[in-house]
Amino acid sequence: MIDVPRIPLGGWIEAGLDFLTGHYSHVTRAISRFTRSNISSLNDLLMAVPPWAMIVVIALLCWRISGYRLGVFAILGLSLIWNLGLWQPTIQSLSLVVIATLVAIIIALPIGVLAALSDGFNRVVMPILDFMQTMPAFVYLIPAIPFFGIGAVSAIFATVIFSMPPAIRFTALGIRQVPTELAEAADAFGSTRMQKLLKLQLPLALPTVMAGINQTIMLALSMVVIAAMIGANGLGAEVWSAIQRLQPGAGFEAGIAVVILAMLLDRITQAMKGREAAR
Amino acid sequence: MSDDPQSQDGVRIRVRKLSKVFGKHPDRALALRDQGLDRAAILERTGDTLGLSNIDFEVRSGELLVIMGLSGSGKSTLIRCLNRLIEPSEGEISIEGDEITRMDAKRLRECRRRHFSMVFQHFALFPHRSVLANAEYALEIRGMPKAQRQEKALDALRRVGLEEWKDAYPRQLSGGMQQRVGLARALASDSSVMLMDEAFSALDPLIRRDMQQELVGLQRELDKTIVFITHDLDEALNIGDRIILLKDGEIVQVGTPEEILTRPANAYVERFVEGVDMSRVLTAQAAMRRPVAPVTLDDTPGEALARMDEGGVDTLYVVDDERRLAGILERGAVVRACAGEAPSLATLIEREVPRVLPEEPLHHLFPMFNKRSYPIAVVDGEGRLRGVVVRGAVLAQLAEVGREAPSPEPVPSLAPLDGPSATGVSS
Ligand SMILES: Nc1ncnc2c1ncn2[C@@H]1O[C@H](COP(=O)(O)OP(=O)(O)O)[C@@H](O)[C@H]1O
Ligand SMILES: [Mg+2]
Numbered sequence: 001m002i003d004v005p006r007i008p009l010g011g012w013i014e015a016g017l018d019f020l021t022g023h024y025s026h027v028t029r030a031i032s033r034f035t036r037s038n039i040s041s042l043n044d045l046l047m048a049v050p051p052w053a054m055i056v057v058i059a060l061l062c063w064r065i066s067g068y069r070l071g072v073f074a075i076l077g078l079s080l081i082w083n084l085g086l087w088q089p090t091i092q093s094l095s096l097v098v099i100a101t102l103v104a105i106i107i108a109l110p111i112g113v114l115a116a117l118s119d120g121f122n123r124v125v126m127p128i129l130d131f132m133q134t135m136p137a138f139v140y141l142i143p144a145i146p147f148f149g150i151g152a153v154s155a156i157f158a159t160v161i162f163s164m165p166p167a168i169r170f171t172a173l174g175i176r177q178v179p180t181e182l183a184e185a186a187d188a189f190g191s192t193r194m195q196k197l198l199k200l201q202l203p204l205a206l207p208t209v210m211a212g213i214n215q216t217i218m219l220a221l222s223m224v225v226i227a228a229m230i231g232a233n234g235l236g237a238e239v240w241s242a243i244q245r246l247q248p249g250a251g252f253e254a255g256i257a258v259v260i261l262a263m264l265l266d267r268i269t270q271a272m273k274g275r276e277a278a279r
Numbered sequence: 280m281s282d283d284p285q286s287q288d289g290v291r292i293r294v295r296k297l298s299k300v301f302g303k304h305p306d307r308a309l310a311l312r313d314q315g316l317d318r319a320a321i322l323e324r325t326g327d328t329l330g331l332s333n334i335d336f337e338v339r340s341g342e343l344l345v346i347m348g349l350s351g352s353g354k355s356t357l358i359r360c361l362n363r364l365i366e367p368s369e370g371e372i373s374i375e376g377d378e379i380t381r382m383d384a385k386r387l388r389e390c391r392r393r394h395f396s397m398v399f400q401h402f403a404l405f406p407h408r409s410v411l412a413n414a415e416y417a418l419e420i421r422g423m424p425k426a427q428r429q430e431k432a433l434d435a436l437r438r439v440g441l442e443e444w445k446d447a448y449p450r451q452l453s454g455g456m457q458q459r460v461g462l463a464r465a466l467a468s469d470s471s472v473m474l475m476d477e478a479f480s481a482l483d484p485l486i487r488r489d490m491q492q493e494l495v496g497l498q499r500e501l502d503k504t505i506v507f508i509t510h511d512l513d514e515a516l517n518i519g520d521r522i523i524l525l526k527d528g529e530i531v532q533v534g535t536p537e538e539i540l541t542r543p544a545n546a547y548v549e550r551f552v553e554g555v556d557m558s559r560v561l562t563a564q565a566a567m568r569r570p571v572a573p574v575t576l577d578d579t580p581g582e583a584l585a586r587m588d589e590g591g592v593d594t595l596y597v598v599d600d601e602r603r604l605a606g607i608l609e610r611g612a613v614v615r616a617c618a619g620e621a622p623s624l625a626t627l628i629e630r631e632v633p634r635v636l637p638e639e640p641l642h643h644l645f646p647m648f649n650k651r652s653y654p655i656a657v658v659d660g661e662g663r664l665r666g667v668v669v670r671g672a673v674l675a676q677l678a679e680v681g682r683e684a685p686s687p688e689p690v691p692s693l694a695p696l697d698g699p700s701a702t703g704v705s706s
Contacts, residue, residue, distance in 0.1 A: 179401075179403075181399050181400070181401055181403040182403050182405065184359075184364050184397075184399070184403065185397065185399060185403040185405075186416075187364055187391075188362055188364060188391060188395060188396070188397035188474070189391065189392065189395075189396065189397070189416060189417040189420060189464075189468060190388045190389070190390075190391035190392035190395075190417070190420060190421070191388075191420050192388065192420070195420050199405075199416075199419075199420070200405060203407045204406070204407060
């Protein structure tokens with residue numbers, strides 16, 4: 001065998017990350033402080049509401065958006081979580097998901113729009129999205145720590161990266177799916193690009209965009225659980241400590257809470273998408 | 280702009296040497312075209328499609344210009360070059376003297392807002408907007424205040440008979456109604472030119488006929504300039520003031536429907552027009568005769584009777600001082616009046632006279648014959664009597680062109696009053 005020198009790919013990446021943390025840590029630390037305060041205020045806000053009141057509000061929301069079945073499911077599921085003593089970690093996970101999803105959407109929408117309107121940009125972005133989605137989720141956790149430290153902010157950073165691709169993809173897809181004749185009609189009457197986007201393309205793309213957001217939320221939830229490995233609080237942390245103490249019962253209880261949360265988030269966003277499509 | 284040379288000669292849009300190549304090497308494709316290669320050869324050599332080649336024509340103010348050709352002949356490409364939804368590869372297009380092909384994005388947008396509206400084959404209504412909001416669209420993007428633009432949009436909807444549907448959504452309407460909304464959206468924009476790409480091709484034949492009539496009516500009433508695309512010769516002949524026949528991206532013939540039919544430019548056009556129902560094309564003008572000299576309201580019944588005897592007819596037109604048609608006299612009534620007290624003609628005349636404009640297609644006259652025993656008066660825009668059409672003359676005209684008349688009922692034999700030589704007589 002010829003002795004091919006090993007390519008120091010990992011070394012390069014570390015050097016790059018070191019450079020970035022060395023020069024930009026004041027930026028990332030500022031972001032970190034800002035995000036941390038947002039997370040804790042959202043968390044405090046949600047925890048300030050008594051669990052029974054929160055359950056009623058969420059059940060009513062589910063009933064309004066989807067129907068009585070989802071409302072009943074919300075009452076039963078959330079009551080079970082409360083009863084198991086998992087209310088606080090569930091709210092912590094929910095806060096992380098909400099914030100990570102909001103950040104992901106804020107970044108993903110403009111990127112998706114650009115990818116839809118520019119073929120060149122699309123060709124650059126799509127492979128990057130493939131990369132982001134297929135890279136094992138844990139890997140994002142490692143570089144997050146030097147930037148943002150142990151805890152919730154790193155979790156959010158990794159979650160945003162991991163969960164953003166579907167929102168971008170579906171936004172681009174939704175806009176590209178607008179029939180040519182409709183786009184021509186908007187142009188023919190003299191719309192500006194922005195008018196065409198706001199009055200035609202985005203409204204028609206909305207159901208597809210919502211499908212992307214639904215997927216983003218689901219990915220975010222799965223990542224938030226994994227993020228317990230770098231010290232994020234929540235249901236993931238419960239699972240993690242159950243593993244370390246070899247308590248399968250406690251592990252399953254936390255796992256079931258994740259499933260309930262996932263089903264609620266999924267059905268709510270699905271129903272919102274359905275309502276958009278039906279208009 | 281009255282000092283504009285183009286509007287003085289009645290030309291609204293002028294197209295010069297327009298070509299369009301779909302593909303990566305337009306210059307190479309055009310060079311090959313100049314060497315005499317045809318579309319297929321250019322496609323084989325370069326992989327590029329020569330969509331349009333060397334197109335020259337004008338759109339005159341107030342005309343309904345039909346661009347006709349088989350599928351793939353380049354019609355959609357041509358109409359989209361006019362407002363630059365498709366970028367031309369070479370050539371010039373100007374509207375009222377402004378060169379569209381040189382405009383930057385901002386001026387092009389302004390030009391589209393002012394000059395062009397468009398109606399699409401599959402309607403292209405915005406599904407998330409109500410009928411009213413669709414009709415408002417062109418005005419909304421210009422920033423017109425809401426109340427004002429809604430009023431205009433409602434006017435347009437009223438014109439196409441859809442006012443009560445203003446709050447409905449497009450998917451709740453039938454195809455014909457949807458296209459009326461498309462029409463209203465274009466009308467509301469108040470553009471000087473309306474572009475219609477196969478606007479009626481997706482509709483049922485019966486609805487299609489109605490829409491054609493309605494369009495012609497609207498166009499006359501509003502004095503719109505319309506460029507209308509169709510692959511259907513019947514439709515082209517039915518509504519077109521002039522027709523441009525396109526084949527493989529080139530113009531084969533330009534002319535009035537009658538010119539295209541009676542003087543096809545080459546064998547291709549001849550084949551194209553074979554089997555056309557002539558009664559759709561020929562107009563009342565082609566079949567009308569000089570009427571027996573009409574009387575005026577001041578004349579006496581005796582004079583009227585004398586005219587009738589002279590001309591050998593049983594009915595006689597009555598006109599006013601400016602030769603505007605006032606009514607018709609029947610022999611029976613006149614004879615009775617002469618025998619009695621001889622009242623003035625005004626009390627004798629029948630004012631409900633079937634009348635048509637000179638450009639009315641002959642096939643519209645058949646049903647009128649079924650209802651009335653009177654001949655049909657041909658009057659100009661001001662109501663002045665220009666001629667008369669009797670049923671036999673219609674048949675004679677059709678026979679002259681060598682076609683059988685498609686009659687809604689068995690045709691009774693009826694000798695023409697006088698020879699078929701009187702076509703195109705005014706008075
Ligand atoms: N975007 C395009 N790219 C490549 N070829 C095109 C494109 N649009 C039209 N063509 C070709 O140009 C020719 C004329 O098309 P079109 O104008 O749509 O014809 P029509 O409307 O008369 O059916 C056809 O051969 C068509 O395949
Ligand atoms: Mg076409």
